[in-house]
Amino acid sequence: xxxxxxxxxxxxxxxxxxxxxxxxxxxxxxxxxxxxxxxxxxxxxxxxxxxxxxxxxxxxxxxxxxxxxxxxxxxxxxxxxxxxxxxxxxxxxxxxxxxxxxxxxxxxxxxxxxxxxxxxxxxxxxxxxxxxxxxxxxxxxxxxxxxxxxxxxxxxxxxxxxxxxxxxxxxxxxxxxxxxxxxxxxxxxxxxxxxxxxxxxxxxxxxxxxxxxxxxxxxxxxxxxxxxxxxxxxxxxxxxxxxxxxxxxxxxxxxxxxxxxxxxxxxxxxxxxxxxxxxxxxxxxxxxxxxxxxxxxxxxxxxxxxxxxxxxxxxxxxxx
Amino acid sequence: xxxxxxxxxxxxxxxxxxxxxxxxxxxxxxxxxxxxxxxxxxxxxxxxxxxxxxxxxxxxxxxxxxxxxxxxxxxxxxxxxxxxxxxxxxxxxxxxxxxxxxxxxxxxxxxxxxxxxxxxxxxxxxxxxxxxxxxxxxxxxxxxxxxxxxxxxxxxxxxxxxxxxxxxxxxxxxxxxxxxxxxxxxxxxxxxxxxxxxxxxxxxxxxxxxxxxxxxxxxxxxxxxxxxxxxxxxxxxxxxxxxxxxxxxxxxxxxxxxxxxxxxxxxxxxxxxxxxxxxxxxxxxxxxxxxxxxxxxxxxxxxxxxxxxxxxxxxxxxxxxxxxxxxxxxxxxxxxxxxxxxxxxxxxxxxxxxxxxxxxxxxxxxxxxxxxxxxxxxxxxxxxxxxxxxxxxxxxxxxxxxxxxxxxxxxxxxxxxxxxxxxxxxxxxxxxxxxxxxxxxxxxxxxxxxxxxxxxxxxxxxxxxxxxxxxxxxxxxxxxxxxxxxxxxxxxxxxxxxxxxxxxxxxxxxxxxxxxxxxxxxxxxxxxxxxxxxxxxxxxxxxxxxxxxxxxxxxxxxxxxxx
Numbered sequence: 001x002x003x004x005x006x007x008x009x010x011x012x013x014x015x016x017x018x019x020x021x022x023x024x025x026x027x028x029x030x031x032x033x034x035x036x037x038x039x040x041x042x043x044x045x046x047x048x049x050x051x052x053x054x055x056x057x058x059x060x061x062x063x064x065x066x067x068x069x070x071x072x073x074x075x076x077x078x079x080x081x082x083x084x085x086x087x088x089x090x091x092x093x094x095x096x097x098x099x100x101x102x103x104x105x106x107x108x109x110x111x112x113x114x115x116x117x118x119x120x121x122x123x124x125x126x127x128x129x130x131x132x133x134x135x136x137x138x139x140x141x142x143x144x145x146x147x148x149x150x151x152x153x154x155x156x157x158x159x160x161x162x163x164x165x166x167x168x169x170x171x172x173x174x175x176x177x178x179x180x181x182x183x184x185x186x187x188x189x190x191x192x193x194x195x196x197x198x199x200x201x202x203x204x205x206x207x208x209x210x211x212x213x214x215x216x217x218x219x220x221x222x223x224x225x226x227x228x229x230x231x232x233x234x235x236x237x238x239x240x241x242x243x244x245x246x247x248x249x250x251x252x253x254x255x256x257x258x259x260x261x262x263x264x265x266x267x268x269x270x271x272x273x274x275x276x277x278x279x280x281x282x283x284x285x286x287x288x289x290x291x292x293x294x295x296x297x298x299x300x301x302x303x304x305x306x307x308x309x310x311x312x313x314x315x316x317x318x319x320x
Numbered sequence: 321x322x323x324x325x326x327x328x329x330x331x332x333x334x335x336x337x338x339x340x341x342x343x344x345x346x347x348x349x350x351x352x353x354x355x356x357x358x359x360x361x362x363x364x365x366x367x368x369x370x371x372x373x374x375x376x377x378x379x380x381x382x383x384x385x386x387x388x389x390x391x392x393x394x395x396x397x398x399x400x401x402x403x404x405x406x407x408x409x410x411x412x413x414x415x416x417x418x419x420x421x422x423x424x425x426x427x428x429x430x431x432x433x434x435x436x437x438x439x440x441x442x443x444x445x446x447x448x449x450x451x452x453x454x455x456x457x458x459x460x461x462x463x464x465x466x467x468x469x470x471x472x473x474x475x476x477x478x479x480x481x482x483x484x485x486x487x488x489x490x491x492x493x494x495x496x497x498x499x500x501x502x503x504x505x506x507x508x509x510x511x512x513x514x515x516x517x518x519x520x521x522x523x524x525x526x527x528x529x530x531x532x533x534x535x536x537x538x539x540x541x542x543x544x545x546x547x548x549x550x551x552x553x554x555x556x557x558x559x560x561x562x563x564x565x566x567x568x569x570x571x572x573x574x575x576x577x578x579x580x581x582x583x584x585x586x587x588x589x590x591x592x593x594x595x596x597x598x599x600x601x602x603x604x605x606x607x608x609x610x611x612x613x614x615x616x617x618x619x620x621x622x623x624x625x626x627x628x629x630x631x632x633x634x635x636x637x638x639x640x641x642x643x644x645x646x647x648x649x650x651x652x653x654x655x656x657x658x659x660x661x662x663x664x665x666x667x668x669x670x671x672x673x674x675x676x677x678x679x680x681x682x683x684x685x686x687x688x689x690x691x692x693x694x695x696x697x698x699x700x701x702x703x704x705x706x707x708x709x710x711x712x713x714x715x716x717x718x719x720x721x722x723x724x725x726x727x728x729x730x731x732x733x734x735x736x737x738x739x740x741x742x743x744x745x746x747x748x749x750x751x752x753x754x755x756x757x758x759x760x761x762x763x764x765x766x767x768x769x770x771x772x773x774x775x776x777x778x779x780x781x782x783x784x785x786x787x788x789x790x791x792x793x794x795x796x797x798x799x800x801x802x803x804x805x806x807x808x809x810x811x812x813x814x815x816x817x818x819x820x821x822x823x824x825x826x827x828x829x830x831x832x833x834x835x836x837x838x839x840x841x842x843x844x845x846x847x848x849x850x851x852x853x854x855x856x857x858x859x860x861x862x863x864x865x866x867x868x869x870x871x872x873x874x875x876x877x878x879x880x881x882x883x
Contacts, residue, residue: 062446062447063423063426063427063443063446063447064426064427064429064446064447064448064449065447086828086831144616145616145618148614148615148616148619149619152611152614152615152619153610153611154540172610172611172614174614175613175614259616262549262550262613262614262615262616263549263554263613263834263835263838264613264614264838264839264842266831266834266835267835278827278831279824279827281419281420281423282419282827283820283823283824283827284419284443285820286423
């Protein structure tokens with residue numbers, strides 16, 4: 001309705017009335033605007049201002065010098081990045097682990113949320129929820145030590161497998177290069193599943209109970225209700241989260257791989273972030289590190305736009 | 321390899337702080353009287369330096385690129401120093417990553433008064449954050465001038481200025497300490513009847529015999545040979561062979577001490593391949609820990625601490641925690657004795673460091689310093705022999721005794737007291753080493769540091785130690801080793817500052833070393849081993865080895881000629 005009125009008035013005094021209408025709307029929403037100010041400032045300070053530093057990628061930057069006084073080198077550092085044999089390698093590892101994490105992470109947390117939602121005993125539900133999200137608060141340093149102990153030769157896993165006669169000799173899972181990606185995926189699920197399920201549980205709590213009642217009247221069982229009511233109600237949320245996560249696909253993590261890797265799996269464990277740390281920041285090559293950062297950002301934006309476009313095509317909810 | 325520097329200094333601090341810890345026993349009640357005594361000596365010190373203690377009290381901040389226990393605001397030695405000089409120092413030790421910490425400092429352009437940059441001095445020098453010290457020292461600091469007289473020119477950075485004052489300046493009889501070595505459990509030596517072990521093959525045989533006799537120790541499988549491979553600590557695998565081939569702790573190349581010629585041994589068939597081949601045989605015989613290439617540093621220490629590891633190649637400072645743990649459990653014979661091994665009898669072992677200092681690695685003053693003249697005078701006072709004794713030995717009669725021959729000694733109670741970390745922290749803050757100091761002997765023959773004093777070293781030996789040393793006809797372990805070859809004036813190669821390209825080379829070679837040597841060691845067959853070796857050599861040769869060698873040859877030549 002509003003739109004129609006605006007367009008109608010536009011015909012008469014196009015510019016001015018548009019302006020007045022905008023002002024009116026601003027005044028009406030001034031509280032919302034006020035509330036958003038801190039976040040706008042936050043984004044400007046921490047996301048936009050640092051963009052200035054991107055200039056570093058195109059110069060031979062010396063720490064502590066004025067950013068305008070450095071020698072300009074064009075795309076030198078980007079060329080170095082792409083020509084490095086290792087770069088393709090770490091890119092492969094990053095993508096592989098990211099995708100594994102993405103798939104495992106989504107499936108596991110949605111399944112956990114669905115199951116928790118069906119639990120009727122509040123006490124049991126609380127316990128499961130607490131136990132499953134507690135690992136989220138452990139730092140990776142501690143978690144990595146736990147994991148390495150559990151999977152060591154005389155660790156719990158080997159002891160159990162031996163007792164069950166599933167294996168005749170203890171195996172070292174952490175030293176299998178091919179298994180490393182999956183170990184990353186699994187340990188990540190262990191650590192984050194409970195935490196990630198919280199948002200889905202919240203979404204489920206918003207579903208109108210009358211839908212379930214109606215379905216029950218129609219004779220739907222538990223699984224039918226899950227499939228036909230819970231999941232579709234959560235779909236918009238799932239799609240939004242998926243789009244956002246696809247934008248972060250080049251952030252496969254750093255600490256987890258850094259702490260869990262060893263010499264046997266090093267070929268499969270290094271991610272872009274570890275590579276940048278080793279060949280950029282640790283060697284005071286800030287320009288090189290910035291170039292890698294720009295590359296990551298550009299890829300992220302492209303992926304995000306593509307995922308969003310795709311969601312739009314499919315008629316799903318989307319970011320913008 | 322630049323990390324070696326930081327960690328050698330860490331090692332030293334740790335060694336010193338452990339040994340420093342021996343004074344002060346039950347004297348707390350008498351503290352005030354004692355302080356008076358010491359303030360007398362302090363006035364002497366200040367008079368000789370023409371520094372008046374009636375200057376305004378001043379507080380200086382000191383950031384150290386060396387993680388460790390938080391330094392308390394007050395501790396005995398610091399309070400005595402403040403009393404004498406009017407200077408209070410506020411310490412900040414490194415937490416987290418040094419690159420980030422310095423990065424933030426430089427980007428912000430605000431520095432503490434004093435900085436111990438460790439091996440990151442070049443970052444600060446590049447940013448113009450450090451104050452050139454040579455004029456200040458010439459003018460105001462006779463003690464420092466004396467301490468560094470022999471090293472003055474070498475301390476200069478490439479721009480001709482002196483920015484850092486390195487620690488442990490060899491003085492008098494230089495200190496001899498064992499760091500890199502092949503280690504063997506003392507129990508193994510005892511069980512084998514103290515055989516003379518000089519080659520790696522003999523060493524492996526001794527380990528093998530022991531494990532056949534005792535397949536388990538305390539209910540857990542015996543681990544004949546352990547290798548630390550976690551992250552950058554992997555160098556214990558990839559540089560061990562230089563010692564077997566008769567070199568000291570250099571880096572990727574060995575230097576002929578006579579001609580100054582360099583050999584890149586990483587891809588040398590007679591050195592590296594020989595070592596990896598032997599390890600591969602050992603692996604297939606089950607003599608190497610199956611988890612050697614999987615475990616992290618903590619797990620490594622835990623294994624050594626369990627007392628079931630018979631031997632490994634490592635440097636002292638890396639497994640001190642394990643030694644301490646074994647001691648605490650009273651598993652004294654499960655501790656390790658050092659051996660200098662070579663490939664065969666014809667090679668002369670050369671494990672010991674040539675007495676030298678870490679140039680460009682030490683106490684520095686920032687451009688933001690409140691009062692450079694006052695600061696350098698303060699540091700100069702600290703570097704006087706009297707103050708150095710206070711910093712290391714403590715207060716006479718309280719923290720150490722002097723026997724009839726003028727030798728500094730500690731009583732067993734004092735030694736015990738200093739073993740506690742808490743006591744040590746409240747005594748010298750475990751920080752006193754981080755000011756310019758000497759290492760070696762005072763004019764009266766005592767050592768600057770308790771940990772270097774032969775009496776104190778011997779006092780820490782167990783019965784087994786004494787038996788081992790007796791069997792080999794020496795009094796201390798360092799005597800088992802050939803002294804450092806003084807013809808190696810350049811020593812060590814790893815302290816040569818690298819250019820950006822060489823740093824990248826270094827990192828790339830590290831990555832290749834992480835990938836291939838472990839695969840060679842665990843190879844199931846000779847063919848597989850050779851395949852990995854060939855692949856390794858090909859990949860290393862794709863890097864600019866020649867550039868690295870040319871640069872280092874030139875630098876070594878320069879050092880051999882000028883030092």
